[in-house]
Amino acid sequence: MAGLVTSMVIGQLVSVVKDKASSYLLEQYKVMEGMEKQHKILKRQLPAILDVITDAEEQATHREGVKAWLEELKTVAHEANEVFDELKYEALRREGRKNGHYRKLGLDVVRLFPTDNRVLFRYRMGNKLHRIVRTIEIIVTEMNAFGFEYQQQTLTCKQWQQTDSIIVDPENIVSQSRYEEKEKIVKILNDPANSSTLTVLPIVGMGGLGKTTLAQLIYNDLQVQKHFQIKWWICVSDDFNVYDIARKICTGPVENDNEKALHKLQQELSGKRYLLVLDDVWNRDPDKWDKLKACLQYGGIGSAILVTTRIKGIAQLMSTVEAHDIAFLEKKFIKQNFKTRAFSLPHRPRLLKPNTWKYAISRE
Numbered sequence: 001m002a003g004l005v006t007s008m009v010i011g012q013l014v015s016v017v018k019d020k021a022s023s024y025l026l027e028q029y030k031v032m033e034g035m036e037k038q039h040k041i042l043k044r045q046l047p048a049i050l051d052v053i054t055d056a057e058e059q060a061t062h063r064e065g066v067k068a069w070l071e072e073l074k075t076v077a078h079e080a081n082e083v084f085d086e087l088k089y090e091a092l093r094r095e096g097r098k099n100g101h102y103r104k105l106g107l108d109v110v111r112l113f114p115t116d117n118r119v120l121f122r123y124r125m126g127n128k129l130h131r132i133v134r135t136i137e138i139i140v141t142e143m144n145a146f147g148f149e150y151q152q153q154t155l156t157c158k159q160w161q162q163t164d165s166i167i168v169d170p171e172n173i174v175s176q177s178r179y180e181e182k183e184k185i186v187k188i189l190n191d192p193a194n195s196s197t198l199t200v201l202p203i204v205g206m207g208g209l210g211k212t213t214l215a216q217l218i219y220n221d222l223q224v225q226k227h228f229q230i231k232w233w234i235c236v237s238d239d240f241n242v243y244d245i246a247r248k249i250c251t252g253p254v255e256n257d258n259e260k261a262l263h264k265l266q267q268e269l270s271g272k273r274y275l276l277v278l279d280d281v282w283n284r285d286p287d288k289w290d291k292l293k294a295c296l297q298y299g300g301i302g303s304a305i306l307v308t309t310r311i312k313g314i315a316q317l318m319s320t321v322e323a324h325d326i327a328f329l330e331k332k333f334i335k336q337n338f339k340t341r342a343f344s345l346p347h348r349p350r351l352l353k354p355n356t357w358k359y360a361i362s363r364e
Helices: 002-007 010-021 024-028 036-059 064-098 101-105 118-146 157-161 173-177 179-189 211-219 222-227 242-249 258-269 286-296 312-318 331-342 356-362
Strands: 198-204 230-237 274-281 303-309
Touching: 010 036, 010 064, 024 064, 036 064, 036 118, 064 118, 173 179, 179 198, 179 211, 179 222, 179 303, 198 211, 198 286, 198 312, 211 274, 211 303, 230 242, 242 258, 242 286, 258 286, 286 312, 303 312
Parallel strands: 198 303, 230 274, 274 303
Antiparallel strands: none
């Protein structure tokens, strides 16, 4: 199991959780109210784990106890990741209410957000966080007993979160599993009858379903490459900085002056039919989107933006056409993908049993 455990890159997952636990939004909108003690413990313990995680992953190749320890860490890190996603959603909801964005988004979007009952929310999230902290404290005690040594991590959380347009699919499993969805979206983007200056089509779904992968398939489709004169892929993530996005799109050096960056963006897009992918968007601020969209509308007729997001409210805010709700993969494709990835490891015969994929599907 050592190769498989190491390939999961658990340290990177813990880094993501650490960054989410340190988000300014949690403090600013008081979503950790009543959970301050657990929050402080996590902010101390997670960096301590990251200090030795590289050594732990190396020792897992020859120590069974360390392998089991890493598996337990991975499980609780996934749970913590989901909890901090919920806390972030709540912080964004409160931010939206404070800034009056609900009125702009409309009543249907408001109904998508969590309950306004802060006592109920605090009770529910407090119970989840308490269980996680209790497990983390046991993990840290065991960590100290193993005697792991500090090793500098080679990859930061921000670097790990970045995505790009390159898709790795040597067996064409991903292409087959998303073929119908890809063709549907490509047809919309390439529609010769489209007289709109800009089409914005969001791909929506929970984390891990394959939104980025579907966007990669569309981005690299031969018909898409022929149809659009120019293409860009930008991983947005938490920071929807209009000026940084403008600079990433522009070719050549761009001045530090923000307004000049937007002006150059307008000039470069002028009259060109382009495709822009904005991957992993979390921004709920209509003003930021309106500012960027005003510049992006300088492109030629038939230009398009493909957005991936977990949040339907964001899709409704940005879309000009109906958003695409990504489908769950069929079990046969999950099985094929799991076998291709896990069973291709060099020590596969010793690592995994033939029916391991069934367990993986049952965990979905």
